[in-house]
Amino acid sequence: MDAMLLELASSVFCDIICDVVHQYALGPFDAYINYIRNMPYQEQTLHNLGKESPQIVEILHKLQEDPRCNRLPLKSFLSLPFQRITRLKILMENIQKKAVPRSDCEASALRALTEISRLLEACNWQVGRMKQMEEIVQIANKIEFACKALALVSSSRWLVKQGDLVQILLKENMFGQRKLCPVLLFLFNDLLLVATRKGLDRFVVHDYVHRSLIEVTEGKDLEEELEGCELDRIFRLVLLHNHQSATSQLLLQTNSEAEKDSWMQLLGGRRDGQDTVYEEWDCPQVRCIEVYSGQQQGELSLQLGDMINVMQKTSEGFLEGRRVQDGQRGWFSAACVVEITNEHVQRRHLRQRYHVLQTATRLLKQRSGGLELSTTKCFK
Incomplete structure (x- = not known):
């Protein structure tokens, strides 16, 4: 900010303030992005140090009692860099509003405002990504694989939704009842894990599939005999190419119809058509x-x-x-x-093959009442 201070010393109007902000927003201010991305770690480290060492807490109290700190805690000073950027954005907005329309001052304020806004968006995005990374690391530390393990933590992966559901087995026992098994789904932007709970805060993964290799069907549209089941809370989840490179299915029940609709929207969100939007984790x-x-x-x-x-x-x-x-x-x-x-094309071919097989199976059923998909056993 030396350039601003020099300008203020020469003129109280500081005519080039917008140009200075614009210049720094294009270059040196990018260091703020790295700083703000690591702010959660700073706060967590400070919290951990306070718990581990009473002496550090005492030293901080003494420092914060200094009149120059204005009774502000260390956390306030750690957040000052981000606060300054937000204040610069407010300043640029006010200058633009008060500037003469179509003047050089308005144009320079708009340029500075555009770059400062870009910088703020980048900071907010980085903070969000760090929180997502923290979340996926915590999940990875709590799970174990009963099947072939995979590397869960990735900078391009984040959790979309997780939740407890109930798996319904179609085969009835000798009393005419269907077995119900609790399952837990972890849906990431590119991956689905099927797990069960192990204790209070541990999970066991039994199966997984790429998110683009999922098919879901409403309970009311299923051909299976589900007498006595609440169809508005049931859907079928088909894993087209699971960890064993096989096709399997689960009949799942949620706690409410709204929850079922939410899961179906997320799991069946892929859209094929002439005008198609792809995700970066699954694109041609x-x-x-x-x-x-x-x-x-x-x-x-x-x-x-x-x-x-x-x-x-x-x-x-x-x-x-x-x-x-x-x-x-x-x-x-x-x-x-x-x-x-690429992998996207291969997965597209798998989906096409599945749909062809489904059509063939329906035709065979009409003639002989025969074939069924392999059904995943109840996880234990």
């Missing part, structure tokens, strides 16, 4: 076979051999994607690229 990938020069804002220029992850397709023949090499995102013509085989 293309290679440029013809140079494409973007002519308008938002278009992505491509060179031969560029690899692009496709985020969106339209029926007009345009794709939106992110170039693998540098992360640049934009629109381009589908005629300039060719799709390559």
Whole structure:
């Protein structure tokens, strides 16, 4: 802030304050993002030190009693960097409002406000990502695998929903009753874990599947005989390609119809169609076979051999994607690229194969009343 102080010393109006904010928001202020991302760890470390060492608490109390601290705790000083950025945004907003319309002052305030807002968004996003990472690390420390283990912690993975449900076995016992087994679902942005509880705060994972390889069916649409069951709280969950590379299914019951609807919306959220939006964890990938020069804002220029992850397709023949090499995102013509085989394509083929088999099974049932999907046993 030396530039601001020098300007204030020369003129109380500080005409270039917006330009100074804009200049620093483009460069040195990025250090704030790293600082704010680690703020939760600072606070946790301070909390742990206070619990472990009464002497540290005493020293902090003495420091905070100093008049220069204005009776503020250390936490207040740790959060000051972020508070200053928010205050700069408010300052830029006020300058823009009070500036003469279409003046140089208004234009410079708008430029500074745009960059400060970008910086704040990045800070908030980083804080959110750190909280998500903390959450997934805590889950990973509480689970064990009864099946083939996988690396759960990843910077690109986060928890979407978890919850307790009941699995219903179709086969009845000698008293005409169906066995009910408690299960716990962990739904991440790219993965589903099927687990059971082990004690108060431990879990055992029995199965898992990529999120794009899930099919769900409403209870009322099932062909199974479910007399006596509350169909509005039941849905069938099919794992098309689980940890054993097999297809299995679970008949699940929730505590309420609203909870069932919530699970079905999340588990069956994938959409196939002419105009399709993809998630970055499950998207097609293309290679440029013809140079494409973007002519308008938002278009992505491509060179031969560029690899692009496709985020969106339209029926007009345009794709939106992110170039693998540098992360640049934009629109381009589908005629300039060719799709390559990746995990997304393989999973798409698995879904298509499943639907074909389902159709064939229904036809066979109509003729002979025969085939069924393999059903996962009740987890213990």
